Amino acid sequence: MADQTKPIELHYWPTPNGWKVSILLEELGVPYDLKLVNIGAGDQFKPEFLAISPNNRMPAIVDPEGPGGQPISVFESGAILQYLARKFGRFYPADERKRVAVDEWLFWQVGGLGPMAGQAHHFRQYAPEKISYGIDRYTNEVNRLYGVMNKRLQGRDFLADEYSIADMACVGWIVPHKNQGQDLDDFPHLKRWFETLNARPAVERGLAVGKEEREKLNLAQDKNAQSVLFGQRAR
Numbered sequence: 001m002a003d004q005t006k007p008i009e010l011h012y013w014p015t016p017n018g019w020k021v022s023i024l025l026e027e028l029g030v031p032y033d034l035k036l037v038n039i040g041a042g043d044q045f046k047p048e049f050l051a052i053s054p055n056n057r058m059p060a061i062v063d064p065e066g067p068g069g070q071p072i073s074v075f076e077s078g079a080i081l082q083y084l085a086r087k088f089g090r091f092y093p094a095d096e097r098k099r100v101a102v103d104e105w106l107f108w109q110v111g112g113l114g115p116m117a118g119q120a121h122h123f124r125q126y127a128p129e130k131i132s133y134g135i136d137r138y139t140n141e142v143n144r145l146y147g148v149m150n151k152r153l154q155g156r157d158f159l160a161d162e163y164s165i166a167d168m169a170c171v172g173w174i175v176p177h178k179n180q181g182q183d184l185d186d187f188p189h190l191k192r193w194f195e196t197l198n199a200r201p202a203v204e205r206g207l208a209v210g211k212e213e214r215e216k217l218n219l220a221q222d223k224n225a226q227s228v229l230f231g232q233r234a235r
């Protein structure tokens with residue numbers, strides 16, 4: 001495993017997308033400095049953050065010891081997970097068949113579970129009007145995706161062959177399952193996997209990073225944060 005002398009900067013807010021990277025950093029046990037990006041207060045639009053994350057979304061990292069010993073910044077959680085897992089040679093097998101299986105489930109999360117569950121949260125919790133079409137569409141789609149994951153996990157411990165960045169990408173999205181209108185008792189294999197992951201100390205620590213900040217921000221009530229986060233257009 002590569003040595004890390006200088007801490008990695010983690011630009012982060014405690015949400016399912018942020019947790020993916022805090023969990024991996026905790027699993028790797030490498031030093032990191034937490035840089036909170038308060039997305040409810042608009043920190044994601046600060047020029048210094050946009051310079052490393054042009055999509056005004058966290059997470060992002062800066063590794064002062066990037067390729068060639070030079071700093072590198074990475075945005076997009078999937079790219080961050082792959083970068084760190086490649087760098088430290090863990091949770092992302094080098095064998096091509098095994099790596100493809102990790103990539104499949106990692107991209108399934110980044111392109112499917114995350115966006116659909118995010119929309120379910122929006123229409124169920126945050127939209128000022130309760131629009132049943134939006135609520136049903138995204139609750140159903142998350143339900144379908146939970147079913148896909150449940151089937152995949154039947155008879156296997158993890159999404160790929162071994163515990164990997166694909167599991168770390170998904171677990172935080174299952175934490176708020178009630179807010180997505182899902183009952184884990186309907187998905188026994190997924191439930192067992194979720195319990196296995198939650199029992200890992202590094203997952204527990206990763207999910208606890210910045211917890212007190214998450215408790216302070218009540219997005220369903222906070223009109224200022226809603227005006228920052230919802231209705232964004234090109235700047």
Ligand SMILES: N[C@@H](CCC(=O)N[C@@H](CS)C(=O)NCC(=O)O)C(=O)O
Pocket residue numbers: 015016017018039044056057058059075076077078110228229
């Ligand atoms: N595809 C991105 C999604 C990241 C994302 O949506 N982050 C949200 C919080 S969960 C964010 O930073 N939102 C700020 C905003 O909407 O302005 C990734 O996987 O990194």
